[in-house]
Amino acid sequence: MTHIITALCLRDGACVTVCPVECIIPGLPQEEWPWYYIDADTCIDCGACIPECPFEAIFPEDEVPKDYTPSKEGMQISRYDGTEVYDGHDDKGDAVHVEGVRTLAMGEVVDLTVDSQPNYDYFNSAGGPEPERASDRGAKVGMGYKAIGK
Numbered sequence: 001m002t003h004i005i006t007a008l009c010l011r012d013g014a015c016v017t018v019c020p021v022e023c024i025i026p027g028l029p030q031e032e033w034p035w036y037y038i039d040a041d042t043c044i045d046c047g048a049c050i051p052e053c054p055f056e057a058i059f060p061e062d063e064v065p066k067d068y069t070p071s072k073e074g075m076q077i078s079r080y081d082g083t084e085v086y087d088g089h090d091d092k093g094d095a096v097h098v099e100g101v102r103t104l105a106m107g108e109v110v111d112l113t114v115d116s117q118p119n120y121d122y123f124n125s126a127g128g129p130e131p132e133r134a135s136d137r138g139a140k141v142g143m144g145y146k147a148i149g150k
């Protein structure tokens with residue numbers, strides 16, 4: 001199994017800091033890959049990233065809700081059908097600008113299971129990260145990524 005970052009992600013990045021195996025990276029180019037993504041091959045399902053996400057965007061893969069309803073007013077979802085923008089700051093205080101988001105209505109039901117596949121696709125995509133595997137770096141555990149393109 002793995003954990004999944006869903007379209008509730010608005011690029012906070014705190015999850016990256018706590019992941020013990022460095023398997024979460026921001027999507028680049030952001031216009032094509034608007035969230036952060038988890039490498040399923042490396043994730044050890046420790047769950048450390050879940051409480052770090054201020055948008056409650058991360059789930060164990062088998063618990064990604066098909067009938068998600070927002071837990072509070074003003075929650076936004078980052079999908080291409082959105083016409084709004086999100087302007088905020090990440091966990092390091094750097095500006096974040098995400099286009100194509102929309103605000104969820106209270107009581108609205110959203111299928112987040114469709115967000116699982118992009119986590120796999122990103123790591124298999126030509127424009128995705130170039131893996132810098134532990135063996136390449138002489139490290140004993142973990143995998144880092146060099147995001148290519150911007």
Ligand code: SF4
Pocket residue numbers: 002003018019020021022023024038042043044045046047048049050
């Ligand atoms: Fe990383 Fe653990 Fe989250 Fe998997 S569950 S992405 S290993 S912090």
